[in-house]
Amino acid sequence: MQTLVHAARRYPIVAATILVAVVGLALWLAGAAAAVQWLFSGFGLFVAGIEAVGMARQLRRGSFGIDFLAITAIVATVLVGEYLATLIIVLMLSGGAALEDYAVNRAKRELNALLKRAPQVAHRVRDGQAEVEDVPAGEVRVGDLILVRPAEIVPVDGDLVSDGAAFDESSLTGESLPVERGSGDPVLSGSINGRAAATIRATSTAANSQYQQIIALVEEASASKAPVVRLADRYAVPFTAVSLAIAGLAWLLSGDPTRFAEVLVVATPCPLLISAPVAFMGGMSRAARNGIIVKGGGVLETLARARTVVFDKTGTLTHGQPTIVGVRPEHPFTERNLLALAASAEQYSSHVLAASVIVAARDRGLELTSTERASEVPANGVVARLGDLEVMVGKLSFVADRAPDAAATPLDGGELAIYVAVDGRFAGSIVAADRLRDNAKATISAFAARGVRDTVMLTGDARPTAEHIAELVGITRVQADCLPRDKVDAVRAIAGRPVIMVGDGVNDAPVLAAADVGIAMGAKGATAASESADVVILLDDLSRTARAVAIGQDTIRIALQSIWLGIALSLGLMLLAAFGFIPATAGALSQELVDLATILNALRAIGGRRDAAVSAASTPVRLAPSAART
Known part of the structure; x- marks a missing residue:
């Protein structure tokens, strides 16, 4: 009723x-x-x-x-x-x-979820005291000390006070790996803290911080x-x-x-x-039956006339999660015992790559060793005493301090390496990569078959990685090292219109709103991206973007x-x-x-009948080493 x-x-x-x-x-x-x-x-x-x-x-x-x-x-x-x-x-x-x-x-709630995700509470530390008080993020002033607990969103821009910490900035910059920050380094609001608490000193109020600027960009792009x-x-x-x-x-x-x-x-x-x-x-x-939410009939009409498609990289063309793609032991170590030792030590690390090493070891059925003697050096690596062995895992410079024979591992197109030393001897390296989506190349071909032949990649990642992925999938133009405003400006400058933009993170929200049609990979992507987009893909399937056309x-x-x-x-x-x-x-x-x-x-x-999903073998993609412990 x-x-x-x-x-x-x-x-x-x-x-x-x-x-x-x-x-x-x-x-x-x-x-x-x-x-x-x-x-x-x-x-x-x-x-x-x-x-x-x-x-x-x-x-x-x-x-x-x-x-x-x-x-x-x-x-x-x-x-x-x-x-x-x-x-x-x-x-x-x-x-x-x-x-x-x-x-x-149907969807007039473009900014609601974006605003809800904005950090609402900050843990303010009183100078000279151990006491922490929860205050609205809007009450934080420049110079305040803010405690950011594990896995929490940073409420305001600030400088890191702790010795070191890792922050997930993928939803802001597109970088797929956590970024290591040392004491005094800037930390962006909207980034997600790693597995260890960190303290920052506010350099901006909430209204002037990076996350709020992204919200303003979405509002501006939507209104235009x-x-x-x-x-x-x-x-x-x-x-x-x-x-x-x-x-x-x-x-x-x-x-x-x-x-x-x-x-x-x-x-x-x-x-x-x-x-x-x-x-x-x-x-x-019909679109909904295919896991595609289209926010209005006018969107379908614009999709039908599209001439250019623009892709974000991390989380869109790639899965956005690092996986172990190679183990390179030094004699006398084998792949299995090198990975087992590294994973055992990484159990005591807060770095996201540690989780990837542990998962790889467990997938191979390796038994991990526990210890009470382990310590992590923020932004560098971890040292653990496993029985009679001292195992070090982390950056090359960190490992080389104890193992002078450690040497850089040859890498291809943006791969990153995790180095391991045992009892002061270089034991080898473990190579991680982000995997290209199985049907990324087929999706580009499907767009071309529908008349959308001009393809562009806009990413905050490094140019070598971006160009490598573009070559793999057949994208014709690449613009790397982009901030959210750069992406908006780039889309507005494209001559072949209408323009489709495909993305997934908070950093993509403004450009999704600015494009003629914004398509958000909403299965794992940020709510902000989904709400500012015209089309939301509910399944973790890139091919649905071409199917929407x-x-x-x-x-x-x-x-x-x-x-x-x-x-x-x-x-x-x-x-x-x-x-x-x-x-x-x-x-x-x-x-x-x-x-x-x-x-x-x-x-x-x-x-229309539901199209069969396309499945193909996964192809590893090389990550930029900029944020890695390498």
């Missing part, structure tokens, strides 16, 4: 039309047919007046819509006494507008988007002109003004008003077919009415058959 009340408030004309129809039916059953005619006709003229006011506002803005013909048709049916046709035209007019409004405004023109409005002027010309000629040649009204009865623009929204809703339903193109093709079918049938009926073969009453009934035909055709957009 509450849902019905909400729908009635949101679409009052539709609700009022249904109510008038119910009251009219009751009056007709009571034998008051004259009252029904007055009720339907009066209500039709009332709605026509409302629409006329809206049309006048549109004309002042230089826009001419299909509503003019609908208003004329309502008035014409009233004049010839076809009051039932009057109500049907009103229902089609208001119902089509409601469907379109629902399709366009041009509204989508309704598909039916593009046919408004020619269809209206032809309809009025036929009606006028029929009146002129016959000398009977009734012919004018009879032609306009069958010229009602219901097929144009209703077929596109129905097709859009069908396309959106295919669904958009199919939907627009069916919508246009429905519009042209309606126009062709309406023109045929208009010509018959012009020669007096179709009276007004029969014309109203025949026009509803035209409406039914166009709606049934438009519903074909909902019948």
Whole structure:
């Protein structure tokens, strides 16, 4: 019941039309047919007046819509006494507008989740005291000491006071690995602390910090988007002109003004008003069955016309999580015992790469050794006493202090290495990489097959890594070392429009909003990216981005077919009415058959079969070493 009340408030004309129809039916059953005619006709003229006011506002803005013909048709049916046709035209007019409004405004919560994710509380440390007080993030002042607990979001920009810490900045910069910070280094708000508590000294208030600047970019980009023109409005002027010309000629040649009204009865623009929204809703339903949420019919139309696609790298083309892709032992160590020793030591490290080493060891069924004698040197590595062995794991410079024979491991295109020493002797290295998504290359090819051949990568990662991945998947242009503002500027500068942007992190939220169509990989990506995007992929499947374009193109093709079918049938009926073969009453009934035909055709957009998922062998991708313990 509450849902019905909400729908009635949101679409009052539709609700009022249904109510008038119910009251009219009751009056007709009571034998008051004259009252029904007055009720339907009066209500039709009332709605026509409302629409006329809206049309006048549109004309002042230089826009001419299909509503003019609908208003004329309502008035014409009233004049010839076809009051039932009057109500049907009103229902089609208001119902089509409601469907379109629902399709366009499904997701008006673009910034809500972004604002909710913004850090709300800060743990302020009183100078010279061990006491910590929780205060709203907005009350933090420059110079305050802030405690950031493990896995917490940094509330404000600051400088690190602790000796060292690792921060996950992937949602801000696109860097897939945690960034090591030493004492005095800057720390960005919105980044996520590692597995050890850290203390920072605030250098900005919450309002002036990096995260809030990203929110402002999203607001700015969203506000700058041009509204989508309704598909039916593009046919408004020619269809209206032809309809009025036929009606006028029929009146002129016959000398009977009734012919004018009879032609306009069958010229009602219901097929144009209703077929596109129905097709859009069908396309959106088909997309949802494929794990793709499309936020409005206009988005499908823009997807269908797209000419350029832009990708983020980390978390979009790649999985965004480092995995172990190689173990390179030095004699006499083997791969298995080197990995087992390293994983045993890494149990006592807070670095995210430690988790990757442990997972790799457990996947191979290796037994890990526990110890009570282990210590971590922040931003460098860990030392552990495992039985009679002293094991060091971490950066090359860290390991080389105890093992002078340690040597850099040859790496390819952005690989990173974790070095291991045992009892002061270099034992080897473990190589990590981020894996390219299985179907990344096939997705680029699928875009090209759909006419989207201009491909771009925008990433905050290092250029060698970006270029390496671009070469693997077939992307033509690369811009690396990008901050959020750089990405927004780059997308706005692209000439081949419309532009699709595919991303997943908080740093992608502004550019997703700035693109003609923003597609967020929402299965694992940040909520902020999903909320600022026009399309959200609910599955961790990059190929769905190209499928969204295919669904958009199919939907627009069916919508246009429905519009042209309606126009062709309406023109045929208009010509018959012009020669007096179709009276007004029969014309109203025949026009509803035209409406039914166009709606049934438009519903074909909902019948697309779910595409089979593409599976291919995973390809390891080389990571930039900028943030690694290397």
